[in-house]
Amino acid sequence: MRAPLSWLREFAPFPDDVALLRATLDDLGLVVEDVEIVGEGLEDVVVARIDEISAIEGADKVRRVVVDAGDGPLEIVCGATNFALGDLVPLAPVGATLPGGFSIAKRKMRGVTSNGMLCSGNELGLGDDHSGLLLLTEVPGAAPGAAITEALGIEADVVFDVTVEGNRPDAWCISGIARDLAGRMGLEFRPTMSAEVARSSAETVSLASAEVLDHELCTRLGVAVLTDVIVADSPDWIQRRLQLAGMRPINNVVDASNYVMLELGQPTHPYDLAKVEGPGLRVRQARTGEQIVTLDEVTRTLGVPGRGLGDAGIDCVICDGSDSVIGIAGIMGGATSEIEATTSTVLLEAAAFDPIIVTRTSRRLALRTEAAARFSKGTDPGVIELAMVRFAELVQLSSPTALLCANPIIIPSAPPIARQVIVPIERVNALLGTDLDAAEAGELLSRVGFVATDADGVLTVSIPTNRPDIRDGDPGVADVTEEIARTAGYSTLPRRRPSWPQPGAPGDRQVFRAAVREVILGTGASEAWTSSLVAPGEIALLGLDEEEVVITNPLTVEESRLRRSLLPGLLRSVGRNLERRQERVALFEIGSVFVHPSAGGPRRTTRAGALGGHEAEVPGEAERLHLLIAHDDADARTAVAVAQLLVDGLGLRRVIVGAQSDDDLLAGLHPTRAAVLVDKATSCVVGAVGEVDPRLVDELAPGARDRRIASVEIDLDVLRDPTKVLRRPLEAVAVSRFPSSDLDLAFVTPDAVGVEALLDAVSAGAGELLEDIRLFDVYRGPGVDAGSRSLAVRCRLVSEERTLGDAELASVRQAMIEAATALGAVLR
């Protein structure tokens, strides 16, 4: 809401201190986004007449111009060409500073002295046009030497661009902002009074009828009639104020309507009475499929349920006496009854509508108007009478013949009753942490139009009708408390550092995630953040046959699906870093991926629907870690090693490379160089290791073409679950103080026998003395039969009680060999 200071001053004698006003508005919650100083920088600019134009030798972009700005000929160099001898143009003389801060100095170009600058509208902050000089020739009152502010009727002013919060419908107008500001600054607020207007003896009902069929939708309707109107331009000051407030002047009738809205917050709609059947207005709910052509010449279909939750398609419409729709209530009028130059009788509608209905209709029709925005927040049903009289008064300024008919129709005619909220002062103090007494609170409330009476510390607060945001009952106590705090100033309220006996602590998820991140950072990989919003087709790209989770109303089609995997985004980032010639590129991300409910993943249902009374099945969310390593020597083996680091770093008991080949974690990985990770004891799949499918690399990361990219993906939801992935025992195991002995054994093992199986067998053979066992060599080739390979394992044996002797070692060795032999392995 743009609020000119000159307009605010109609209501209270505000001071000139712009910084103070701004700070006060901010502190009231009427946040000033911007302050425009109108006329600033134009003080020295004058009107000049073009008396001579001549070329400058050797210059084809500029010309020499001689002007007269009241005190004789002045030589100027000018680049514009849109003027002729005798034209009047703005001159910024030497020493002037223009609105942008540009200072004019004497300059010499190609031997010609330029004693100032002739200006475009853009340079003066008076419009966007910078194609040529601002021509003033046709402006009445423009004469050489006159100040441009005078010639153009620009008055110095300050415009505050105020953001009005959703719960402050009362402040969405000049008088409302002024009321708040005056209350805080201790200035007397002078509300708009119904002025003396010229009235006709003709009764309004004799010229028009009015009827409200649906009182829920239209809580109050006012209809006034103005006869003998001459449609003309509004007075200059009205036009100027509308422009400062950001509206375009149109004619005195429409301008008066807009002026009233800006001043009092009440949108009104003027109709040409001659074009309204009946003549009269009926307000009712739209019938299904009913149509209207609105002022913007678009045909709108009404009464049709929308997509929005609970939008049953209820629209409120204004009809004429024959029941044809001539306006969408509170949003936009119809084209048929528009005010025109020939209009002589004006029917004015000023009403209060249900905010939710206006919000829904406006959203469904994508028709957002100044009026709709105000009705959506809730208007003051008590200001309707004043708004109609004020409208008449403003029209009469430029159409003195116009007469307001007697007794405008108002349904219901009784003024709305102020609601009351009971506010015990201790509730206020309990919410604010203050020590206010009831009288202080009552005084603070009175500054913004609330009337509070105190009985033993319990305030009975009458809510002004311009505050529909204040709720009844208990919630109203909180609302009134906010008003007390706001008018007092939040900065005046106490501060206290609370404490409680319960200790603070991170959650298990954060602790676990931090541990995972710590291990991965230790591999040299850096953490990326890729968007969860992806383009269609990414699931197919990964080779998965699943339904995508689709965003109904995306910003762009490239961001219209939820990601199913972290891989594509991460791979693109890897590719871009390689293209930028980064070395040792390794990136990881920890984040959520989403699975459509139809994909058979873990189901997630949650409360949904009106009042949360239903259950909705929503996409599953899984937290994943994905790591890509694109070092020169990285490959699937690197991924296996990193996975082991993770197992070790997180204190997991035993997670191994598994044999399954159909897990969705393998999507997008190299089909013959990837495998799942499983917990050895529970067989739960926790992730996948390998390389990225070269086809995907070509597609998504051309910068990484022909490079092996190691990939580790972990399902953190599984990894975190100690029933799925076993942890090392909590209890410490004492280490032996006796020397250990290593036994290296190489077995020619048939391919059908897995490494794990061999290790298990050998471990079992070693029994309690085994401290550690690991694979240290794999050999295929001459000397080993095809269909077999040699697997070399190193077993470290130790006893807690003694140094192992040769005989004991030999018997353990024998037991291990026998165990391996039982699997079909042969000692080499």
Place this chain on the structure above:
Amino acid sequence: MSDQLTPESIAALLEQAVAALTAAESLADLDHQASAIRAKDSALMAARRSLGTLDDIDARKAAGALLNDAMTTVTEVVEARRAVLEVSERATQLEADRLDLTEVVVGDVSLPLGRGHAHLVTQTRASLEAVFVAMGFTVEEGPEVETDWYNFEALNLPPGHPARDMYDTMYLDIAQPETVLLRTHTSPMQIHLLERAVADGTLPVHAAMAGRCYRLDTPDARHLPVFHQIEGLVIDRGITFADLAGVIETFTAAYFGPDIHSRLRPAYFPFTEPSAEFEITCTICRGEGCRTCSRTGWIELGGCGMVDPAVFAAVGIDPAEWSGFAFGFGIDRCAQMRHQIADMRSLIENDLRFMRQF
């Protein structure tokens, strides 16, 4: 030459070409055969060049059409063969590439020395969480896909509420329209926590919740459609607005430094009343007034307020016994302010040159 241009001879030329293509056993061979067929000196091209030798216009037209068809057929055969060979070559390559990961000798793999950099947003989030933990908060988190109930209705934003327009919501094409959505703020976690606390009888609650949120915001220097928020919720006996102001001030000093202060000014959030916007001393000019803070010395950080009675009603908490406050702000924005990052989009570009600074 014109004997080459009879329908029969053209068919024969085509047949030869197709046979050569079909016989190609590798993509390289296929490319070689295809370019031979399309080369100037190929039989088909020679035939095309000799069209001019036909005097009869109709015959010339007919032969020309046949030759064009033949070239089209060649293209089709090349593509069909390419598809077949691609599959088999990929299969061959993959097979040749096969590596049994169960046989990896982990001890032989050399991992590089070096330490990576956590994402700036992660670092910021961790610092913020640490500050709140030190102040006695537990840390909680929740889902990014939410329903209308948690994101709006239980937070006193019933369907049709005008303030919903403040949250440019992305809806999912699941269940009833506009029922399932991407959370627009972390505040749905308030409802989850309170529902749980009521069900388990575990009030009071002192929790901080961080996570990813979504809004239909065109990306620019200060906004991303996918962003991160952190939220605080305290529900206990005797909690007041003074406690809220105190917590905000303590947090501000703890995170930004002792010379950065906070102030509250009235604002509107349907789920808090009284509500406030909190501002902190401008981190650029330290309160002197500069362009970033519009010469006010203060910059907006987040929203806060006393939990609204309607929220208590939605989760079944008696406001006569319990009161509390909530606050929330952008993690990315915190990082942006603390590190003076000109353009928020730097955070999602994942350029290592940028990331390695932090």
